[in-house]
Amino acid sequence: MRLVVIGNGMAGVRAVEEILARGGGERFDITIFGDEPYGNYNRIMLSEVLAGNEPEDAIFLNGLAWYEENGITLRAGVRVRRVNPFARKVYSDDRGVTRYDKLIIATGSVPYVPDIPGMRVAERGFHQGVFTFRTIDDTRNMLRYAKGHRRAVVIGGGLLGLEAARGLQNHGLDITLVHAGGHLMNQQLDAQAGAVLKRAVERLGIRVELNARTSAVEGTEKVTGIGLADGRSIDCDMVVVAAGIRPNAELARASGLVVERGVVVDDQMRAVDEPDIYAVGECAQHRGKVYGVVAPLWEQARVLADHITGADPAAAYHGSRVATKLKVAGVNVAAMGVAGPEREDDEFVVFAEPSRGTYKSVVVRDGRLIGATLVGDVDKVAFLSQTFDQGLPLPEERVRLLFDLGGPSAETSVAELSDDAQVCNCNGVSKRTLVETVRGGVRSVTGVAAKTRAGKGCGSCRSLVEQIVDWAAGGAAEVDPSANWYVPGVPLAKPELMAEIRARGLKSVSAVFATLAPGGAEDARSKMGLASLLRVMWAEEYVDERDARFINDRVHANIQRDGTFSVVPQMKGGCTTPDQLRRIADVADKYRVPLVKVTGGQRIDLLGVRKEDLPAVWADLGMPSGYAYGKSFRTVKTCVGTDFCRYGLGDSTALGIALESTYQGLEGPGKMKLAVTGCPRNCAEAYVKDVGVVAVEGGRWEIYVGGAAGAHVRKGDLLATVATPEEVVTLTGRFLQYYRENANWLERTYAFVPRVGADHVRAVVVDDAEGIAERLDRDVQAAVAAYRDPWLEGRDPATPGQFRPALPLIEVR
Amino acid sequence: MTGHRLGPVADIPVGEGRAYTVAGEPVAVFHLRGGDLRAVSAVCPHAGGPLADGQIDGQVVICPLHQHTYDLTTGCSLSGQKDLRVYAAEVTADGEVVVSVP
Ligand SMILES: Cc1cc2nc3c(=O)[nH]c(=O)nc-3n(C[C@H](O)[C@H](O)[C@H](O)COP(=O)(O)OP(=O)(O)OC[C@H]3O[C@@H](n4cnc5c(N)ncnc54)[C@H](O)[C@@H]3O)c2cc1C
Numbered sequence: 001m002r003l004v005v006i007g008n009g010m011a012g013v014r015a016v017e018e019i020l021a022r023g024g025g026e027r028f029d030i031t032i033f034g035d036e037p038y039g040n041y042n043r044i045m046l047s048e049v050l051a052g053n054e055p056e057d058a059i060f061l062n063g064l065a066w067y068e069e070n071g072i073t074l075r076a077g078v079r080v081r082r083v084n085p086f087a088r089k090v091y092s093d094d095r096g097v098t099r100y101d102k103l104i105i106a107t108g109s110v111p112y113v114p115d116i117p118g119m120r121v122a123e124r125g126f127h128q129g130v131f132t133f134r135t136i137d138d139t140r141n142m143l144r145y146a147k148g149h150r151r152a153v154v155i156g157g158g159l160l161g162l163e164a165a166r167g168l169q170n171h172g173l174d175i176t177l178v179h180a181g182g183h184l185m186n187q188q189l190d191a192q193a194g195a196v197l198k199r200a201v202e203r204l205g206i207r208v209e210l211n212a213r214t215s216a217v218e219g220t221e222k223v224t225g226i227g228l229a230d231g232r233s234i235d236c237d238m239v240v241v242a243a244g245i246r247p248n249a250e251l252a253r254a255s256g257l258v259v260e261r262g263v264v265v266d267d268q269m270r271a272v273d274e275p276d277i278y279a280v281g282e283c284a285q286h287r288g289k290v291y292g293v294v295a296p297l298w299e300q301a302r303v304l305a306d307h308i309t310g311a312d313p314a315a316a317y318h319g320s321r322v323a324t325k326l327k328v329a330g331v332n333v334a335a336m337g338v339a340g341p342e343r344e345d346d347e348f349v350v351f352a353e354p355s356r357g358t359y360k361s362v363v364v365r366d367g368r369l370i371g372a373t374l375v376g377d378v379d380k381v382a383f384l385s386q387t388f389d390q391g392l393p394l395p396e397e398r399v400r401l402l403f404d405l406g407g408p409s410a411e412t413s414v415a416e417l418s419d420d421a422q423v424c425n426c427n428g429v430s431k432r433t434l435v436e437t438v439r440g441g442v443r444s445v446t447g448v449a450a451k452t453r454a455g456k457g458c459g460s461c462r463s464l465v466e467q468i469v470d471w472a473a474g475g476a477a478e479v480d481p482s483a484n485w486y487v488p489g490v491p492l493a494k495p496e497l498m499a500e501i502r503a504r505g506l507k508s509v510s511a512v513f514a515t516l517a518p519g520g521a522e523d524a525r526s527k528m529g530l531a532s533l534l535r536v537m538w539a540e541e542y543v544d545e546r547d548a549r550f551i552n553d554r555v556h557a558n559i560q561r562d563g564t565f566s567v568v569p570q571m572k573g574g575c576t577t578p579d580q581l582r583r584i585a586d587v588a589d590k591y592r593v594p595l596v597k598v599t600g601g602q603r604i605d606l607l608g609v610r611k612e613d614l615p616a617v618w619a620d621l622g623m624p625s626g627y628a629y630g631k632s633f634r635t636v637k638t639c640v641g642t643d644f645c646r647y648g649l650g651d652s653t654a655l656g657i658a659l660e661s662t663y664q665g666l667e668g669p670g671k672m673k674l675a676v677t678g679c680p681r682n683c684a685e686a687y688v689k690d691v692g693v694v695a696v697e698g699g700r701w702e703i704y705v706g707g708a709a710g711a712h713v714r715k716g717d718l719l720a721t722v723a724t725p726e727e728v729v730t731l732t733g734r735f736l737q738y739y740r741e742n743a744n745w746l747e748r749t750y751a752f753v754p755r756v757g758a759d760h761v762r763a764v765v766v767d768d769a770e771g772i773a774e775r776l777d778r779d780v781q782a783a784v785a786a787y788r789d790p791w792l793e794g795r796d797p798a799t800p801g802q803f804r805p806a807l808p809l810i811e812v813r
Numbered sequence: 814m815t816g817h818r819l820g821p822v823a824d825i826p827v828g829e830g831r832a833y834t835v836a837g838e839p840v841a842v843f844h845l846r847g848g849d850l851r852a853v854s855a856v857c858p859h860a861g862g863p864l865a866d867g868q869i870d871g872q873v874v875i876c877p878l879h880q881h882t883y884d885l886t887t888g889c890s891l892s893g894q895k896d897l898r899v900y901a902a903e904v905t906a907d908g909e910v911v912v913s914v915p
């Protein structure tokens with residue numbers, strides 16, 4: 001059975017996960033289309049990425065490996081144009097036609113952008129200073145633009161607008177929030193609660209304009225401001241529109257499905273009259289309702305999976321009661337059900353203390369809680385959400401709903417929370433799981449979060465997770481300040497760590513532990529990171545301790561899933577000779593290498609070599625190590641350039657070989673992959689490498705840094721355009737050294753360059769703004785001089801049993 | 814309990830592990846930096862990874878394949894996998910590794 005999913009977002013992939021959990025992997029041959037060129041990520045966390053609190057990598061839910069392991073074909077970056085339900089075919093933008101037996105539509109929403117004069121530029125889409133906030137690309141674009149600009153207007157005072165405002169403010173921008181409604185978050189809050197929130201937001205220095213209708217975006221070349229309907233204007237350099245979302249159901253409509261606001265579905269999430277088409281997530285409309293938050297999606301995904309796999313054909317979705325818990329601009333807000341009384345006999349209990357930023361209210365109908373709002377003080381949120389979700393009977397004294405009157409404290413309400421209660425809606429973690437994790441010995445909130453993924457979604461449940469962990473740990477939860485340490489075992493951030501290492505002359509990993517780790521304790525998870533750092537800092541003086549290395553670096557080959565290794569002979573610039581090829585072929589025969597494969601970096605990979613055979617394989621090959629392992633300088637991919645290509649403008653092959661010869665084996669915080677291409681046709685894909693070099697007209701070379709084409713796709717930033725290959729070699733080394741010294745452990749250049757800012761990198765590396773260029777050149781040269789071909793260890797093992805197999809095993813007598 | 818002599822302790826570099834088959838059982842023996850030995854089953858319960866190739870500290874070993882972590886003294890998984898079997902291991906006066914299998 002072929003299952004096709006359109007939409008690689010939170011709902012589509014969650015539905016697939018649920019299907020796999022029900023054994024659907026066996027029954028379905030799954031293809032997922034996503035028009036964003038990425039794996040599946042947590043959209044909620046974009047707010048944190050924008051605010052600079054989380055790196056982009058941290059928000060990916062399923063890496064490419066997950067798709068592979070589950071036999072799912074991911075068509076990332078491919079948009080589906082139309083579905084033909086009669087022929088059961090899906091037509092995609094790449095002119096592909098995919099047949100399906102079952103189809104899931106999970107296309108989410110699109111930002112709603114009001115048609116305001118100046119917002120759009122004819123034929124070009126949005127004005128260059130106008131942004132929406134929905135995708136990774138949107139977030140990146142905003143961050144990039146924010147760097148060079150000072151003032152932003154955010155249009156829309158709902159959840160998304162507040163998040164955008166807070167996020168941009170973190171980057172030093174001056175923010176005005178323009179909201180058409182009479183109070184903030186008017187979807188969830190009543191006027192009084194909205195006023196409390198406004199004060200809290202203003203206290204952070206964000207200006208808030210209410211009842212303000214935007215009538216124009218001003219400025220032709222660049223945005224210069226916005227105009228309001230009352231005649232005023234507000235100066236700004238960028239505009240973020242967060243005025244709401246619309247279900248993305250155009251595709252379904254164009255394909256003849258029944259669409260009102262969203263794709264209309266029944267209680268099994270099937271599209272009307274289409275037994276083989278399902279819809280989930282923000283694009284689906286169930287019993288007249290569309291949802292704009294994730295919790296309902298999880299329920300929908302479960303029902304869909306129960307139904308499509310036949311695990312429970314009777315499963316039915318009855319709609320969700322939506323409770324919102326969030327932290328907006330540092331203020332806790334929780335809202336569920338209705339915001340105020342709707343019928344004459346509804347009870348409405350309110351407490352407000354605007355000066356302290358506190359507001360609490362509950363709405364009670366027929367003895368049941370039908371709505372609650374908390375701003376500022378959200379201690380009661382656990383108790384209230386459970387009461388709300390399960391329709392539990394209420395205490396006689398209603399005020400107990402708002403306060404712990406010497407009665408149940410936050411702790412007791414956590415104690416009362418039922419074991420099944422789902423605490424983290426993003427990742428579906430129950431109270432029971434949290435408690436069991438703590439009982440299992442994990443006593444810090446970050447530890448529990450790492451293990452269960454609770455609180456790693458939108459973060460709104462974090463305070464509840466903290467309360468539960470604290471309660472389960474008997475009030476003795478540990479705080480984990482390790483987030484910004486360079487490695488988990490030494491409580492120092494990278495700059496301080498380097499300063500200590502230098503001041504005390506610590507040249508081995510064990511010396512660092514003995515001197516700087518609490519109690520002098522070694523920490524296995526910290527060893528690789530420290531080894532790498534010490535080598536960068538001390539080059540030849542570094543005292544190498546083999547146990548500090550990962551197995552790949554102990555045996556100079558890449559460990560594979562069955563405990564065998566892969567060997568990649570060096571072929572500088574991707575060039576080889578008939579003699580080398582012959583030797584490689586002989587070795588492959590002699591050692592029965594199960595797979596010989598050309599790698600993405602233009603090298604030949606011998607996969608499945610047994611550890612004990614490694615020294616003999618290297619000896620027979622008689623070539624140096626090709627660095628396919630380790631956090632180090634890998635390969636330089638090249639195109640044929642001027643040698644044979646009729647377009648070639650520069651000798652890319654020669655330059656690639658020069659770069660590889662110079663910097664081979666250089667360690668760093670992450671792997672470094674390079675390419676040199678002979679003209680902007682870019683056959684060697686240089687724009688998406690850690691360092692990419694492109695020959696351009698006039699005998700010049702462009703150097704790009706921070707590119708990536710793995711799980712992340714990013715075009716590098718232009719570092720410099722230079723006139724000679726020698727300058728390329730120098731600037732590459734200087735950039736790599738700067739990266740080696742300043743990046744976090746495992747931080748690739750595609751994360752590093754945007755974090756410190758391409759302008760800054762350029763200033764330091766090219767313009768020598770900090771006066772360290774000469775020193776960087778010197779230090780990278782010292783590292784280059786310390787290079788030894790690691791494969792020589794095959795002849796003279798560094799440790800006893802260096803190449804002894806760990807699996808399968810030798811019987812002792 | 815029978816003790817098996819596995820050869821000189823110098824065969825296991827400090828801070829590393831080596832794998833042996835002891836009475837038919839695959840066993841990884843680790844030489845802690847403090848000098849003590851630890852012995853646990855050599856095959857990672859997660860997906861069969863070679864634990865002797867893992868990295869250790871005074872407490873744990875981390876499997877090189879997917880970084881699941883196990884306590885070297887108790888064999889308990891610290892990341893939700895099945896636990897490892899543990900074996901008594903010591904160095905004799907003449908510097909030989911002895912691992913006991915029940
Ligand atoms: C910045 C931000 C913060 C948020 N914060 C919260 C929060 O705190 N709490 C909360 O509950 N919710 C929050 N949300 C909302 C939440 O992210 C959404 O409810 C959720 O992502 C919806 O899931 P979905 O799968 O329906 O849509 P999406 O996650 O948007 O996935 C749809 C995917 O389908 C792709 N697609 C669309 N059309 C096509 C096509 N024709 N072909 C191929 N692919 C296509 C889209 O590119 C997209 O990747 C937030 C949203 C944003 C943007």
Ligand code: SF4
Nearest residue numbers: 639645648678679683
């Ligand atoms: S990048 Fe340009 S020079 Fe190099 S092979 Fe392609 S077309 Fe030829």
Ligand code: FES
Nearest residue numbers: 857860862876879
């Ligand atoms: S095999 Fe050991 S962690 Fe996967």
